[in-house]
Amino acid sequence: MTPQDLEDVVLEDGERPAGEQPESESLDEENRLKPEFVRNVHEAVREGDYDRAYELVEPLHPADIADLLELTEEDQRLDVARAIRDQMSAEVIAELNDYVREQLLANLPAEIVAGIAEQLETDDAVAMIEDLDRDDQRAVLAELEPEDRAAIEAALAYPEETAGRLMSRDFIAVPEHLMVGDLIDFLRENKDLPTDFWEVFVVDPAHRPLGTCALSWIMRTPRHVPLSDVMTRDQTLIPVMMDQEEVALRFQKYALISAAVVDESGRLVGQMTVDDIVHIVQAEAGEDVLLLSGAGEGDINEPIRDAYSSRVRWLVANLGTALIASLIIAMFGAAIEQLVALAILMPIVASIGGNAGTQTMAVSVRAIAMNQLTRSNTRRILWRETRVAVLNGATVAVLIGLATAAIFSPMLGAVIALAVIINILTAGLAGVVVPVLFERLGQDPAVASSVFVTMITDSMGFFAFLGLAVVSGLVG
Amino acid sequence: MTPQDLEDVVLEDGERPAGEQPESESLDEENRLKPEFVRNVHEAVREGDYDRAYELVEPLHPADIADLLELTEEDQRLDVARAIRDQMSAEVIAELNDYVREQLLANLPAEIVAGIAEQLETDDAVAMIEDLDRDDQRAVLAELEPEDRAAIEAALAYPEETAGRLMSRDFIAVPEHLMVGDLIDFLRENKDLPTDFWEVFVVDPAHRPLGTCALSWIMRTPRHVPLSDVMTRDQTLIPVMMDQEEVALRFQKYALISAAVVDESGRLVGQMTVDDIVHIVQAEAGEDVLLLSGAGEGDINEPIRDAYSSRVRWLVANLGTALIASLIIAMFGAAIEQLVALAILMPIVASIGGNAGTQTMAVSVRAIAMNQLTRSNTRRILWRETRVAVLNGATVAVLIGLATAAIFSPMLGAVIALAVIINILTAGLAGVVVPVLFERLGQDPAVASSVFVTMITDSMGFFAFLGLAVVSGLVG
Numbered sequence: 001m002t003p004q005d006l007e008d009v010v011l012e013d014g015e016r017p018a019g020e021q022p023e024s025e026s027l028d029e030e031n032r033l034k035p036e037f038v039r040n041v042h043e044a045v046r047e048g049d050y051d052r053a054y055e056l057v058e059p060l061h062p063a064d065i066a067d068l069l070e071l072t073e074e075d076q077r078l079d080v081a082r083a084i085r086d087q088m089s090a091e092v093i094a095e096l097n098d099y100v101r102e103q104l105l106a107n108l109p110a111e112i113v114a115g116i117a118e119q120l121e122t123d124d125a126v127a128m129i130e131d132l133d134r135d136d137q138r139a140v141l142a143e144l145e146p147e148d149r150a151a152i153e154a155a156l157a158y159p160e161e162t163a164g165r166l167m168s169r170d171f172i173a174v175p176e177h178l179m180v181g182d183l184i185d186f187l188r189e190n191k192d193l194p195t196d197f198w199e200v201f202v203v204d205p206a207h208r209p210l211g212t213c214a215l216s217w218i219m220r221t222p223r224h225v226p227l228s229d230v231m232t233r234d235q236t237l238i239p240v241m242m243d244q245e246e247v248a249l250r251f252q253k254y255a256l257i258s259a260a261v262v263d264e265s266g267r268l269v270g271q272m273t274v275d276d277i278v279h280i281v282q283a284e285a286g287e288d289v290l291l292l293s294g295a296g297e298g299d300i301n302e303p304i305r306d307a308y309s310s311r312v313r314w315l316v317a318n319l320g321t322a323l324i325a326s327l328i329i330a331m332f333g334a335a336i337e338q339l340v341a342l343a344i345l346m347p348i349v350a351s352i353g354g355n356a357g358t359q360t361m362a363v364s365v366r367a368i369a370m371n372q373l374t375r376s377n378t379r380r381i382l383w384r385e386t387r388v389a390v391l392n393g394a395t396v397a398v399l400i401g402l403a404t405a406a407i408f409s410p411m412l413g414a415v416i417a418l419a420v421i422i423n424i425l426t427a428g429l430a431g432v433v434v435p436v437l438f439e440r441l442g443q444d445p446a447v448a449s450s451v452f453v454t455m456i457t458d459s460m461g462f463f464a465f466l467g468l469a470v471v472s473g474l475v476g
Numbered sequence: 477m478t479p480q481d482l483e484d485v486v487l488e489d490g491e492r493p494a495g496e497q498p499e500s501e502s503l504d505e506e507n508r509l510k511p512e513f514v515r516n517v518h519e520a521v522r523e524g525d526y527d528r529a530y531e532l533v534e535p536l537h538p539a540d541i542a543d544l545l546e547l548t549e550e551d552q553r554l555d556v557a558r559a560i561r562d563q564m565s566a567e568v569i570a571e572l573n574d575y576v577r578e579q580l581l582a583n584l585p586a587e588i589v590a591g592i593a594e595q596l597e598t599d600d601a602v603a604m605i606e607d608l609d610r611d612d613q614r615a616v617l618a619e620l621e622p623e624d625r626a627a628i629e630a631a632l633a634y635p636e637e638t639a640g641r642l643m644s645r646d647f648i649a650v651p652e653h654l655m656v657g658d659l660i661d662f663l664r665e666n667k668d669l670p671t672d673f674w675e676v677f678v679v680d681p682a683h684r685p686l687g688t689c690a691l692s693w694i695m696r697t698p699r700h701v702p703l704s705d706v707m708t709r710d711q712t713l714i715p716v717m718m719d720q721e722e723v724a725l726r727f728q729k730y731a732l733i734s735a736a737v738v739d740e741s742g743r744l745v746g747q748m749t750v751d752d753i754v755h756i757v758q759a760e761a762g763e764d765v766l767l768l769s770g771a772g773e774g775d776i777n778e779p780i781r782d783a784y785s786s787r788v789r790w791l792v793a794n795l796g797t798a799l800i801a802s803l804i805i806a807m808f809g810a811a812i813e814q815l816v817a818l819a820i821l822m823p824i825v826a827s828i829g830g831n832a833g834t835q836t837m838a839v840s841v842r843a844i845a846m847n848q849l850t851r852s853n854t855r856r857i858l859w860r861e862t863r864v865a866v867l868n869g870a871t872v873a874v875l876i877g878l879a880t881a882a883i884f885s886p887m888l889g890a891v892i893a894l895a896v897i898i899n900i901l902t903a904g905l906a907g908v909v910v911p912v913l914f915e916r917l918g919q920d921p922a923v924a925s926s927v928f929v930t931m932i933t934d935s936m937g938f939f940a941f942l943g944l945a946v947v948s949g950l951v952g
Contacts, residue, residue: 030847031726038852063729071852097848187696197692198674198733215691216673220663250507252754253539257674274750278728278757285761286842289768293838294831300843300857307860308867311835315872315900318831322824323879329823333816343812343819344805347826348798351934355770355794359787362769366762367776371506372573376514376547381776384783391784396791403799424791458827 026060033064038071045076050083057084066095069104070301078107090119093128099301102131110136114143117152122169123276126155130165163247164240166280167261167270170194173201176210180230181223183213198273199258202231207267209260211235237262238272247272248280249371288365291446294318314451321455325350328459332466335475341408342469345416350461352396353423357453360385360431365446368439382432389428393421415472419465423457430456502536509540514547521552526559533560542571545580546777554583566595569604575777578607586612590619593628598645599752602631606641639723640716642756643737643746646670649677652686656706657699659689674749675734678707683743685736687711713738714748723748724756725847764841767922770794790927797931801826804935808942811951817884818945821892826937828872829899833929836861836907841922844915858908865904869897891948895941899933906932 026037037056044053057065065087072080081088081104093101093116105113105128113132117125117140129137129152137156141149151169158164172193174183183200187193200213211231221230236254238247238261250256251274261270290298294317296310329336329346336343364381367373373381397417405413434452435445469475502513513532520529533541541563548556557564557580569577569592581589581604589608593601593616605613605628613632617625627645634640648669650659659676663669676694678687687707697706712730714723714737726732727750737746766774770793772786805812805822812819840857843849849857873893881889910928911921945951 030722031729032847032850033852035850035852061730063731067847070848071850073856184695187692188698193696195692196690196733214672215695216663216671219660219691219695220669222664246506248754252758253507254537255539255751257672257751274754275731275733278724278750278754281754281757282728282761282846285758285765286846289761289765289838289842292765292769293834295835295838298835298839298842300839300848300853300860304860304863304867307864311832311864312868312871314835315828315831315868316875318828319824319872319876322827325823325827326820329820333820336819337813337816340809340813343822344802344809346819347801347805347823347934347938348795350823351798351801351930352791352794355791355930356787358769359771359774359790362765362771363774363776366765366774370758370762371508371543372546372776374508374511374547376509376511377776380549384776384780387780388783388787391780392788392791395788396795399792400795454827454831458823462823 026056026064033067033071038068041068041080042072042076045079045083053080053083054085054087057087060087062089062091063095065092066097066100070097070100074103077103090116094120094124097299097301098131099299099303101128105132106136110139111143113140117144118148122148122151122155123166126152126165130156130160158240161244162240163238163242163244163261163272164270166244166247166276167238167240167272168194168276169270170197171201171268171271172197173203173207173209173268174227176202176204176228178227179223180218180221180225180227183218183227184223199271201260201268201271202227203268209235209237209262209268212258212260214257235260237266240264240269244280245284245369248277248284251277252281284369288369288446291444292362292365292450294450317451318454321451321458324455325458325462328462329466332462332470335466335470338475339469341412342466342475345404345408345412346462346465348400349416349419349423349465350458352400352420353427353457353461354454355427356389356392356424357427357431357457358450360389360428361435361449361453364432364435365449368435368445373436378432378436382429385428385432386425389425390421392428393424396424397421409474411472411474412469415468415474416465419461419468422464423461426460427453427457502532502540509543509547514544517544517556518548518552521555521559529556529559530561530563533563536563538565538567539571541568542573542576546573546576550579553579566592570596570600573775573777574607575775575779577604581608582612586615587619589616593620594624598624598627598631599642602628602641606632606636634716637720638716639714639718639720639737639748640746642720642723642752643714643716643748644670644752645746646673647677647744647747648673649679649683649685649744650703652678652680652704654703655699656694656697656701656703659694659703660699675747677736677744677747678703679744685711685713685738685744688734688736690733711736713742716740716745720756721760721845724753724760727753728757760845764845764922767920768838768841768926770926793927794930797927797934800931801934801938804938805942808938808946811942811946814951815945817888818942818951821880821884821888822938822941824876825892825895825899825941826934828876828896829903829933829937830930831903832865832868832900833903833907833933834926836865836904837911837925837929840908840911841925844911844921849912854908854912858905861904861908862901865901866897868904869900872900873897885950887948887950888945891944891950892941895937895944898940899937902936903929903933 026033028034041053041056044056069077069080117128129140132140141153155165198215201209202211202213204210211233212235213227213231217230236250236256236259238259240261240263256274258271258273260268261272263269290296294311294314364373397420400420401413401417404416430453435449438445438449502509504510517529517532520532545553545556593604596604605616608616617629631641674691676689677685678689680686687709688711689703689707693706712726712732712735714735716737716739732750734747734749736744737748739745766772770787770790840849873896876896877889877893880892906929911925914921914925
């Protein structure tokens with residue numbers, strides 16, 4: 001009955017080939033919708049042949065239908081939704097990208113949206129409703145059954161991205177005195193329980209969590225054993241107000257499957273499960289890539305005006321820092337007029353410094369996000385980055401110094417080599433100090449570090465190179 | 477017995493404050509080790525007071541002991557490990573950062589490492605052993621019990637980062653004809669089963685998966701119901717050779733808790749569970765930040781020579797692209813000698829373009845990683861980015877154009893404004909095209925896109941600005 005027992009059974013004929021899913025008309029080998037398939041659906045919809053579109057889409061999983069809608073141009077999306085009618089299930093809606101969902105929901109009457117919300121689990125319904133604007137939100141809430149409305153309003157009362165907003169309110173909590181058999185009977189008889197769960201919480205009379213029982217332990221224990229003998233008392237409690245990033249770090253640190261969420265008075269009010277954490281980790285880690293590059297939310301479905309306003313802000317900030325670098329160059333205008341090679345070479349020093357700074361900054365931002373770079377080791381990391389910078393600086397300086405000496409003059413080679421070393425060192429320090437400072441000031445280090453680090457490396461690059469050229473007597 | 481039943485019970489006195497864990501001597505409010513605590517342990521170890529260090533560390537969770545070792549300087553780590561002796565459990569070892577673990581294991585005899593491996597689950601043991609060098613690996617494998625050795629060798633036979641390497645071999649598979657009651661009895665009586673599991677796989681006589689039963693369903697179903705009535709037949713099978721990134725995308729797309737891993741002939745050989753997926757998602761999404769910035773593995777515990785060699789490669793590549801930009805400037809040497817303002821302003825055009833290119837590139841790389849940017853919508857995204865670039869370009873061009881016109885001359889203002897628009901447009905297109913091309917060539921778009929995009933925006937920035945200055949007759 002275990003895998004081993006069955007291993008010797010001879011394979012039958014006609015088995016599925018090579019562990020693969022059967023060849024699909026709609027999905028490619030990486031499980032993405034095939035372009036031809038998407039085109040066929042769009043064509044059918046454009047020609048008004050809604051029945052053909054419906055048939056094409058019918059075999060798809062809800063997650064793939066959501067992908068199809070995301071791959072559709074904004075102005076055709078409503079038509080596709082109309083064509084596939086009742087295939088636009090609550091599951092499809094829950095899987096949609098926020099922006100695409102918003103567009104579709106904005107075109108549906110409140111009672112339909114409420115109907116969808118009632119089919120979803122509370123946390124998915126909350127995720128759907130929180131994106132609506134105030135008026136639409138109120139209209140949808142008014143259409144909900146009182147019980148669902150209460151649950152969703154309770155979640156919306158907590159700030160976005162906190163455990164209270166994200167937790168599931170469907171969990172199973174039982175008193176301590178039960179036997180394993182009592183619990184199994186209770187689960188069998190009670191029809192109102194959630195369908196999927198992996199742990200049962202044990203609570204005291206004041207409804208504060210005492211411990212957790214994994215279903216696999218309950219299943220493997222004789223009926224007469226008290227629950228208190230199979231539960232783990234050692235548990236990580238998540239306060240309702242904890243930020244999602246923090247919640248995700250706890251789950252990872254302690255390898256949790258689910259955790260009890262408790263309110264201000266320590267009462268069990270919900271649970272977070274590891275499958276929600278996957279989404280949080282994906283979002284938070286992905287966010288850092290986008291924030292570091294100044295791309296805002298950076299979603300390819302974001303409306304153009306939102307993408308414009310979040311990105312142009314950083315371009316204008318970058319314009320400001322570029323102006324500072326220009327001011328530094330302007331100080332050396334006379335030197336450049338005298339020796340045009342300075343103008344030709346100066347961007348190299350700035351660019352290498354910018355690159356080195358970005359490397360260190362990315363490492364620091366990741367380490368801060370993972371709770372690996374803390375007050376306890378900042379000094380050690382600074383020292384580490386200094387040594388890496390010296391090695392990097394020396395290597396690059398030799399290369400560019402020799403090339404410059406050969407093409408221009410040995411003195412100019414020496415000047416650029418020294419400037420590169422200075423700038424890579426500056427970059428290494430700035431790449432640690434700037435994000436750490438932002439973090440200590442309570443700011444997200446991924447948001448603004450980039451602009452500051454680039455400003456520092458650009459300015460230092462031009463200043464060190466042009467300044468050394470003057471000091472060395474190359475130009476007078 | 478449900479949460480609701482207990483809600484009216486009055487809270488007792490002496491409850492824990494505000495849902496918080498009790499105040500800890502070692503952990504701060506964000507659950508990181510306090511710097512004073514870390515310092516105290518280090519001091520005790522340095523003074524040779526190993527007993528005091530042992531006592532300080534005793535209350536810590538294994539994950540926190542792992543953090544403590546990561547926060548310790550390399551040359552003190554072995555002493556700390558010695559001081560805390562038997563607290564260095566297999567769990568602590570499993571939680572350690574790869575580099576730190578490697579350092580500690582390199583100093584332990586093979587039989588001790590083998591002993592640790594035997595206490596771990598197969599997948600954790602594999603993760604520990606795969607990092608050792610060939611000779612150490614062989615020595616440790618030789619010390620293992622035959623059964624454990626076979627399991628670990630089987631895993632090591634699959635390439636790194638594939639399902640076969642990462643899957644757990646401890647799972648429960650039963651034949652289809654069982655009743656729910658038979659299964660529960662089997663689970664109760666069989667002592668050799670894994671302790672934690674959430675789903676039971678149902679297999680045919682050839683050991684190919686037929687369906688999955690969630691424990692919660694089994695628990696809620698009367699004993700006489702056949703398993704085939706409670707199992708879901710609709711399941712996502714993971715081929716052993718599937719890459720971890722792909723596995724993680726499947727888990728997210730279909731919201732899976734666990735999935736069967738099948739070999740080339742479709743037989744069930746292992747399972748992946750969502751808690752492993754959290755680590756993969758964290759690693760893959762975090763990796764993109766580091767790869768995009770050219771920081772390699774980018775771990776703060778990476779040995780300095782590794783950090784040097786992975787970073788200097790990109791700095792040298794960047795040096796090459798900076799030289800191309802310099803060649804373009806050199807073509808316009810005469811123009812710069814005539815009008816030094818060109819040298820002062822030209823870095824602005826390049827810098828803004830680089831920034832805009834990085835924004836678009838980060839969005840594209842994320843979208844490709846999430847399977848959101850595919851052949852089906854590349855053209856739509858290019859058109860979208862073009863429109864965003866026109867808006868961004870126009871805004872920045874007006875600002876810098878007016879400022880330049882006021883300070884230098886209206887003609888120079890017009891030249892820089894036009895150059896900025898051209899470069900931001902170029903940046904927007906390059907930011908999509910470069911990563912998409914790398915992906916189609918089968919390369920990781922996060923790895924090399926950055927160098928190419930920067931080369932394109934730098935070169936185009938200098939060329940457009942200096943070229944327009946000549947063409948407009950500003951310089952002759």
